[in-house]
Amino acid sequence: MSYETASRPITTKDYLIPYAFTGSSRGEETDISEVSDRLFFVSMSQGLLKKLFSYRSLLPAFEIDLSSVRPYFEPMTRSSLIEESYEEILPGEMLEYDVIVQMSPRKRYTIELEVKSIKKAEPIIIEPEWI
Amino acid sequence: MEKYPWYEIVDSEESLLQGDFINSCPLVIPPAAIDSAKVSADVIEYDVVIMSQSCDLEQRKIALVLVCPVWPLSKFEEKNSFFESRRGKEALRQGNVLGYHLLNKCETNGFKTGYLVVDFRSVYSVPFDFLLNLATKKGRRLRLLPPYREHLSQAFARFFMRVGLPVDIPSFN
Numbered sequence: 001m002s003y004e005t006a007s008r009p010i011t012t013k014d015y016l017i018p019y020a021f022t023g024s025s026r027g028e029e030t031d032i033s034e035v036s037d038r039l040f041f042v043s044m045s046q047g048l049l050k051k052l053f054s055y056r057s058l059l060p061a062f063e064i065d066l067s068s069v070r071p072y073f074e075p076m077t078r079s080s081l082i083e084e085s086y087e088e089i090l091p092g093e094m095l096e097y098d099v100i101v102q103m104s105p106r107k108r109y110t111i112e113l114e115v116k117s118i119k120k121a122e123p124i125i126i127e128p129e130w131i
Numbered sequence: 132m133e134k135y136p137w138y139e140i141v142d143s144e145e146s147l148l149q150g151d152f153i154n155s156c157p158l159v160i161p162p163a164a165i166d167s168a169k170v171s172a173d174v175i176e177y178d179v180v181i182m183s184q185s186c187d188l189e190q191r192k193i194a195l196v197l198v199c200p201v202w203p204l205s206k207f208e209e210k211n212s213f214f215e216s217r218r219g220k221e222a223l224r225q226g227n228v229l230g231y232h233l234l235n236k237c238e239t240n241g242f243k244t245g246y247l248v249v250d251f252r253s254v255y256s257v258p259f260d261f262l263l264n265l266a267t268k269k270g271r272r273l274r275l276l277p278p279y280r281e282h283l284s285q286a287f288a289r290f291f292m293r294v295g296l297p298v299d300i301p302s303f304n
Binding site: 095096097100101102103105106107108110111112113114115124126 | 159169172177230252
């Protein structure tokens with residue numbers, strides 16, 4: 001996923017130090033910091049903050065989805081679910097159907113043949129081009 | 132879709148290639164035994180598609196041309212309810228039905244077809260000159276284009292090269 005870097009510095013009327021969102025994805029700590037910074041500036045611009053306090057304390061006040069920067073892993077105790085998912089996938093994708101359909105020809109008729117000769121066939125040898 | 136058409140129409144004088152369709156191709160079925168100077172033989176007619184390799188045909192390196200019957204999918208649906216079902220048609224589309232290969236519709240005026248099914252279980256060989264003469268007489272014909280032609284050929288090869296094991300590994304149940 002790529003982050004679009006803001007083309008202009010972001011400022012608010014109450015907090016004039018320009019802040020440029022770097023869009024960095026180098027480290028999760030940096031990204032978390034940027035998320036909380038953005039929340040702070042948004043809150044400031046909307047007048048949500050009545051008194052000055054450390055914007056870091058805002059972090060627990062918002063539900064932040066960190067799954068993209070800090071994937072959550074837990075011990076694999078639900079292996080049965082994975083097996084079930086394979087069970088669901090395999091039959092549909094790997095099953096071959098052996099169905100035979102006897103189709104009649106479009107037309108059928110009988111002809112009389114005169115046998116001109118019967119002889120043992122000789123091999124037909126096609127020489128490869130590179131010889 | 133327009134960029135990669137499935138079919139083109141070629142003149143009757145064009146050389147035969149893999150993927151050419153010949154309608155009502157007569158095939159002589161010899162009697163069980165030839166024990167006299169005059170015998171009766173059945174002739175059956177199929178719409179066929181040429182399966183022999185194009186390079187062999189162009190350079191006349193084969194005396195007999197391999198052909199397989201082609202059917203409209205609707206005929207298959209009439210004959211077998213499996214192909215009426217969405218599951219059956221989807222299996223056919225995905226190449227999971229042994230011996231049969233699905234081809235797309237043709238929308239060209241004068242050659243319009245529904246979906247077609249090539250039957251790999253019925254392979255016939257037709258003398259080259261006979262087939263060339265027949266194709267010339269029949270006029271313009273439908274031709275399957277690359278890469279769908281090679282896809283057909285690959286499906287045929289996959290069907291032909293199957294190996295049945297006398298003792299298989301038991302399934303993991």
